[in-house]
Amino acid sequence: MVSDDAFEQVLQPPVNETPEQCRIRLERDAEARRISTEIDAAIKQERQARRKRRIVRLLLLGQSESGAQHLLQQFQRLYTPTAFREERILWRAVIQLNIIRSIRTILDAVNSELLRRSKIIPSMSHTESHSNPSSFALFHSPLDTIQARLAPLRDIERLLVAKLVPPNEEEATRLTAPDDSSYRFAPRHGYSRSQEIFVRPGTGWKGALSKARVNTTSLCGDDPVSSSSNRRASASDFLETADEPQSVLHACAQDMIQLWQDPGVRAILRKKKLRLEESPGFFLNDLARVTASHYLPSEDDVLKARLKTVGVCEYKFEMEVNSGRDAAHEWRIVDVGGSRSQVSTWMPFFDDVDAIIFLAPISGFDQVLAEDRNVNRLEDSVLLWKAVCLNKLLANVDLVLFLNKCDILEAKLRSGIQLAKYVRSYGDRENTFDAASKYLRSKFSAIHREHSPNPRKFYAFCTSVTDTTTTAGIIAGVRDMVIRQHLKQSKLL
Numbered sequence: 225m226v227s228d229d230a231f232e233q234v235l236q237p238p239v240n241e242t243p244e245q246c247r248i249r250l251e252r253d254a255e256a257r258r259i260s261t262e263i264d265a266a267i268k269q270e271r272q273a274r275r276k277r278r279i280v281r282l283l284l285l286g287q288s289e290s291g292a293q294h295l296l297q298q299f300q301r302l303y304t305p306t307a308f309r310e311e312r313i314l315w316r317a318v319i320q321l322n323i324i325r326s327i328r329t330i331l332d333a334v335n336s337e338l339l340r341r342s343k344i345i346p347s348m349s350h351t352e353s354h355s356n357p358s359s360f361a362l363f364h365s366p367l368d369t370i371q372a373r374l375a376p377l378r379d380i381e382r383l384l385v386a387k388l389v390p391p392n393e394e395e396a397t398r399l400t401a402p403d404d405s406s407y408r409f410a411p412r413h414g415y416s417r418s419q420e421i422f423v424r425p426g427t428g429w430k431g432a433l434s435k436a437r438v439n440t441t442s443l444c445g446d447d448p449v450s451s452s453s454n455r456r457a458s459a460s461d462f463l464e465t466a467d468e469p470q471s472v473l474h475a476c477a478q479d480m481i482q483l484w485q486d487p488g489v490r491a492i493l494r495k496k497k498l499r500l501e502e503s504p505g506f507f508l509n510d511l512a513r514v515t516a517s518h519y520l521p522s523e524d525d526v527l528k529a530r531l532k533t534v535g536v537c538e539y540k541f542e543m544e545v546n547s548g549r550d551a552a553h554e555w556r557i558v559d560v561g562g563s564r565s566q567v568s569t570w571m572p573f574f575d576d577v578d579a580i581i582f583l584a585p586i587s588g589f590d591q592v593l594a595e596d597r598n599v600n601r602l603e604d605s606v607l608l609w610k611a612v613c614l615n616k617l618l619a620n621v622d623l624v625l626f627l628n629k630c631d632i633l634e635a636k637l638r639s640g641i642q643l644a645k646y647v648r649s650y651g652d653r654e655n656t657f658d659a660a661s662k663y664l665r666s667k668f669s670a671i672h673r674e675h676s677p678n679p680r681k682f683y684a685f686c687t688s689v690t691d692t693t694t695t696a697g698i699i700a701g702v703r704d705m706v707i708r709q710h711l712k713q714s715k716l717l
């Protein structure tokens with residue numbers, strides 16, 4: 225960190241400066257000041273124009289998998305409901321890929337376990353087999369048969385990736401090392417090391433999918449704003465097609481169900497601590513429904529689908545729903561993507577925002593980051609929150625904190641996982657959701673109080689953004705609060 229003193233030193237005139245050099249330096253300084261004043265004036269003008277047009281700008285911040293995408297979708301569902309409904313079919317490819325990834329995780333786990341067992345004395349696997357008849361059945365020829373029958377999923381996976389990641393995206397092959405916290409340009413589309421599909425939002429994955437299916441106007445092109453204004457391909461346009469991935473998934477459905485329901489497989493997953501049910505994009509309990517030939521994702525399915533965000537995108541919403549006479553009618557919500565390697569790219573988006581929604585998934589107290597397995601998720605969220613509170617550029621921006629994934633927190637505590645084991649300062653407080661959420665909320669509030677450069681408005685909510693009913697109420701409250709603040713600021717300008 226550069227101190228003020230160091231700055232002063234740098235700005236001192238050179239010791240042996242000649243009068244001519246002094247004149248040139250002063251001229252240069254004056255020119256720099258003029259340009260800077262011009263830029264400030266342009267920014268102010270732009271800001272005033274934006275406020276006159278009643279455009280509200282919200283920034284979503286939080287670590288990866290904090291729920292930003294889902295909050296955005298809830299926002300869309302509430303305020304641009306027609307658009308949201310009509311986009312459901314485009315999420316089918318994402319859901320197909322989510323299913324294939326889950327099956328691949330299972331097969332990899334089972335195969336590695338079988339390999340391990342084949343290396344130990346045969347009598348042991350024999351004993352194990354007898355203690356679990358179903359796994360005995362699976363671990364011999366049926367598994368090979370199932371694997372062979374599921375082989376087409378690999379081709380479908382390639383097809384889906386090709387669909388979601390346009391071929392001209394050569395950056396798709398460039399990876400950002402998950403444990404590298406230093407700044408790098410994030411790839412536009414591609415795989416992370418954990419092979420999670422990701423796309424840069426708004427760069428047209430929806431457009432690419434829709435173009436591939438119907439020859440109508442692009443659904444959202446490169447600009448998400450059009451998602452609410454262009455002629456959109458309606459869900460029914462696609463209903464007639466059982467596309468190739470869907471047909472293959474349909475044909476593989478029984479084998480996938482058998483694999484997922486096998487007690488032997490479940491035992492292996494438990495042993496390897498692979499909690500697929502808690503992983504993003506989990507659809508294995510709905511296989512029969514989501515693999516049906518003419519499956520159209522429900523709104524809840526879209527909210528469950530997982531597509532990692534890489535890079536920054538500004539979503540623009542023209543409110544379909546009447547939001548009051550004084551309400552702003554255009555909202556711009558910026559999702560910056562939460563992976564650690566992207567945090568340093570957030571800065572340019574800090575200017576001129578009406579409010580920040582920071583998502584802290586507090587259920588992650590016993591988990592590590594996918595991109596860096598040495599870092600506890602809750603600890604990472606706390607550090608990120610502190611950095612946001614401290615940030616001078618954001619000193620006057622109101623903060624809304626979503627302590628998210630409360631449903632998972634509650635389930636974890638109920639199942640007996642002790643918060644105090646991971647958060648030692650929790651001490652001997654009750655291991656209940658009420659006590660835990662109150663405690664964590666007070667911790668986050670204290671950081672805000674202690675580290676904010678200026679006093680500002682701060683709101684905190686316990687949320688489960690995948691829960692449509694509770695989130696709707698919270699979003700409406702946040703919207704009113706942001707609008708009030710926006711109007712107040714507009715009058716000040």
Ligand SMILES: Nc1nc2c(ncn2[C@@H]2O[C@H](COP(=O)(O)OP(=O)(O)OP(=O)(O)O)[C@@H](O)[C@H]2O)c(=O)[nH]1
Pocket residue numbers: 286287288289290291292293294295503504505527528529530531532533534561562563628629630631632687688689690691
């Ligand atoms: N149960 C539960 N799951 C949630 C909640 N919020 C998000 N999720 C799940 O967490 C996963 C990640 O959510 P996203 O909204 O994609 O997270 P994100 O912040 O956009 O993540 P990145 O794109 O990686 O930055 C998804 O599979 C969601 O279903 C929640 O409140 N409760």
Ligand SMILES: [Mg+2]
Pocket residue numbers: 292293531532533559561562
């Ligand atoms: Mg996201």
